Amino acid sequence: MAERLLEVNDLNVSFATEDGIVRAVDGISFELERGKVLGIVGESGSGKSVTAMTLMGLTRGVNARFEGEVLYKGTDLLNVSDRDMQNFRGNELGMIFQDPMTSLNPVYRIGEQIVESIQAHEHVDKRTARRRTVELLRQVGIPNPESRVDNFPHEFSGGMRQRTMIAMALSCNPSILIADEPTTALDVTIQAQIVELINRLKDEFDSAVIFITHDLGVIADIADEIIVMYAGRVVERGSKRDVFYDPQMPYTWGLLGSIPRLDRPRPERLHTIEGAPPSLINPPEGCKFRPRCPHAFEKCREEPGLENRVGTPGHLDRCWLDVDFKLDHRDETIIGGSVEAA
Amino acid sequence: MVAFLIRRTFGMIIVLLAVSFVTYLIFFKIPGGDVAGRIAGKQATPQNIADIRQKLGLDENVLVQWWSMMRELLSGSLVSYYDQTNVVQQIKEGMPETFSLCIGAGIIWLGFGVLVGTISAVTAGGTSDRAITALALIGISLPVAWLGLLLRYFFAGEGGAVSWFPDGGYVPLVDNPWQWFYHLLLPWFTLAILFIGFYGRVLRSNILDTINEDFVRTAKAKGLSSRRILVKHTLRASLIPIVTLFGLDFAAVLGGGAIITETVYSIHGVGYYAAASIHQQDLPPLMGVTLYGATFIVVFSTLVDVAYAYLDPRIRLT
Numbered sequence: 001m002a003e004r005l006l007e008v009n010d011l012n013v014s015f016a017t018e019d020g021i022v023r024a025v026d027g028i029s030f031e032l033e034r035g036k037v038l039g040i041v042g043e044s045g046s047g048k049s050v051t052a053m054t055l056m057g058l059t060r061g062v063n064a065r066f067e068g069e070v071l072y073k074g075t076d077l078l079n080v081s082d083r084d085m086q087n088f089r090g091n092e093l094g095m096i097f098q099d100p101m102t103s104l105n106p107v108y109r110i111g112e113q114i115v116e117s118i119q120a121h122e123h124v125d126k127r128t129a130r131r132r133t134v135e136l137l138r139q140v141g142i143p144n145p146e147s148r149v150d151n152f153p154h155e156f157s158g159g160m161r162q163r164t165m166i167a168m169a170l171s172c173n174p175s176i177l178i179a180d181e182p183t184t185a186l187d188v189t190i191q192a193q194i195v196e197l198i199n200r201l202k203d204e205f206d207s208a209v210i211f212i213t214h215d216l217g218v219i220a221d222i223a224d225e226i227i228v229m230y231a232g233r234v235v236e237r238g239s240k241r242d243v244f245y246d247p248q249m250p251y252t253w254g255l256l257g258s259i260p261r262l263d264r265p266r267p268e269r270l271h272t273i274e275g276a277p278p279s280l281i282n283p284p285e286g287c288k289f290r291p292r293c294p295h296a297f298e299k300c301r302e303e304p305g306l307e308n309r310v311g312t313p314g315h316l317d318r319c320w321l322d323v324d325f326k327l328d329h330r331d332e333t334i335i336g337g338s339v340e341a342a
Numbered sequence: 343m344v345a346f347l348i349r350r351t352f353g354m355i356i357v358l359l360a361v362s363f364v365t366y367l368i369f370f371k372i373p374g375g376d377v378a379g380r381i382a383g384k385q386a387t388p389q390n391i392a393d394i395r396q397k398l399g400l401d402e403n404v405l406v407q408w409w410s411m412m413r414e415l416l417s418g419s420l421v422s423y424y425d426q427t428n429v430v431q432q433i434k435e436g437m438p439e440t441f442s443l444c445i446g447a448g449i450i451w452l453g454f455g456v457l458v459g460t461i462s463a464v465t466a467g468g469t470s471d472r473a474i475t476a477l478a479l480i481g482i483s484l485p486v487a488w489l490g491l492l493l494r495y496f497f498a499g500e501g502g503a504v505s506w507f508p509d510g511g512y513v514p515l516v517d518n519p520w521q522w523f524y525h526l527l528l529p530w531f532t533l534a535i536l537f538i539g540f541y542g543r544v545l546r547s548n549i550l551d552t553i554n555e556d557f558v559r560t561a562k563a564k565g566l567s568s569r570r571i572l573v574k575h576t577l578r579a580s581l582i583p584i585v586t587l588f589g590l591d592f593a594a595v596l597g598g599g600a601i602i603t604e605t606v607y608s609i610h611g612v613g614y615y616a617a618a619s620i621h622q623q624d625l626p627p628l629m630g631v632t633l634y635g636a637t638f639i640v641v642f643s644t645l646v647d648v649a650y651a652y653l654d655p656r657i658r659l660t
Contacts, residue, residue, distance in 0.1 A: 056563055058559065058562060058563065082568075086565045086566070086567060087565065088565070089562065089563055089564065089565035090563060090564040090565030090566075091565055094563075095563045097556060097559070097560065097563075099556060102555065102556040102557065103556045103557055103559070103560045104557055104560065105557040105560070105561070105575055105579075106557070106579075106654070106655070106656055107578060107579065107653065107654055107655060116564065116566070116574075117564040117565070117566075120564055120565050120566050120567075120570075121565060152655045152656070154655070154656045165560070168560075168564065169563075172565075
């Protein structure tokens with residue numbers, strides 16, 4: 001069995017705001033082993049980014065409250081001091097962000113920014129750090145890295161900047177790479193390249209990846225396990241196979257139905273999940289997805305637990321609907337109403 | 343870069359000519375602008391006035407008048423209407439005192455402004471931030487003349503409550519560096535306090551904006567120390583707008599803009615000379631001082647643009 005790098009147990013993150021307490025993450029648990037890719041999927045405001053930032057200690061602040069455990073190789077990162085957390089950030093856990101256009105400092109050269117990251121964690125001289133930087137840029141596919149290393153970020157395209165961010169995140173050989181919507185701001189043609197790059201580098205650097213996205217299609221190829229989040233909670237969790245081919249939660253159906261697919265008859269229009277995610281200050285009682293769920297019934301006023309209901313080990317969901325009922329009805333959402341017409 | 347500087351030099355010359363011409367026109371439009379009448383005195387006959395007018399060249403076309411005064415000014419031979427002193431000579435004599443005042447004050451206000459703004463932003467919402475904000479607003483609101491007189495009243499000279507400082511005056515740096523410093527300390531702070539408050543406020547809000555930038559989050563995610571994030575990433579970006587402010591403010595005081603401070607502390611610099619010329623409605627010195635001040639403004643605004651291109655690589659000089 002591969003080395004277990006990360007174990008998150010019942011993590012709760014809440015923020016005190018003027019309007020009340022926002023429960024941004026409400027009881028998420030997962031494990032991550034070396035060499036694996038964990039996908040976290042959900043809409044804006046589902047808590048996926050807050051989860052990722054919390055792993056890095058980036059959500060710390062006077063208004064933030066944390067409960068649960070984030071065990072990295074046995075150390076609870078929630079209890080590590082701010083100063084010690086610096087040794088984990090960048091060194092043990094690397095992170096890349098959504099918008100590569102604004103994530104690099106515009107006034108420093110690409111090389112300087114990566115060298116700075118290396119020298120923050122390792123006592124190496126500038127020349128060594130620079131040589132490694134050039135090598136990293138080559139590994140992420142930047143052409144002519146020897147000269148490109150002295151470019152400024154504005155001289156790079158969006159895709160190249162995201163490659164640079166990946167090089168920077170991997171510069172100190174972190175065990176875990178956290179990618180927070182790394183492809184959302186990029187052209188579709190570049191998206192696939194970046195996903196492929198992350199997947200390849202994961203093996204080269206022998207690390208694990210947490211890949212956060214709102215688009216299930218993006219991680220279809222690379223995720224080993226998928227967590228679907230809604231309103232701060234995990235609503236479905238399982239292997240890629242479980243989530244794509246045997247989804248148990250109507251919310252997951254909605255996400256699957258909203259991916260454009262070329263391998264199926266084209267529906268009249270792509271599925272949309274009606275309504276907006278609920279307030280995290282006063283969430284609805286019972287199942288959080290109930291107000292938007294087309295199949296909600298009386299029992300949904302009670303909160304369903306995250307349990308194994310379908311029989312496949314490790315496949316958990318939060319839905320009261322009967323398993324057979326779901327089998328009959330989910331394709332309406334996932335594939336669309338035009339199946340008969342086609 | 344060379345093309346930029348050549349183009350800007352042309353632009354500067356045009357601006358300076360325009361400034362001097364407008365100044366010339368304004369002078370004759372303000373009440374009491376009839377120079378010949380005032381020089382001739384109360385008992386003058388119309389013939390006296392006409393003679394003076396002719397002597398000063400005031401019966402010529404206004405463009406010709408202006409240009410002949412500019413030629414005298416640029417050749418260094420322009421003299422005052424009243425005491426016949428050489429304008430360029432007077433400005434040159436005032437420059438060491440003005441430069442001593444302004445360079446010292448500039449260092450103080452930039453240094454303290456950055457310090458105060460940074461502390462305020464880092465402790466935003468806390469006690470030090472509130473205290474600094476209150477002090478900064480007081481500093482911005484204090485009239486310089488009042489503050490200068492008050493400081494003199496309490497701290498300077500034999501009549502002061504405590505006689506820690508000399509009561510105005512100026513000692514050249516080359517004569518006695520300690521006395522130079524000692525005489526200028528109060529004027530420096532008097533001139534700097536307004537700017538410290540203002541720069542502190544501007545920098546505070548710049549830093550608080552920059553702190554939320556994605557690249558600052560990236561710096562944090564790299565595992566940099568909070569000190570390094572503040573100095574290398576946050577402060578570096580936040581200081582760029584301060585450079586503009588400082589360039590133009592510093593040029594204005596060097597160019598004779600510290601009129602009140604120079605007057606209150608009897609520093610006979612360019613500002614003092616300007617104040618005296620305004621008082622006497624003496625056109626030649628006013629033209630000289632205006633052109634001198636405008637030169638600093640246009641030169642420093644070009645320097646600011648060059649500094650910008652250096653500080654932010656995205657900017658190209660064109």
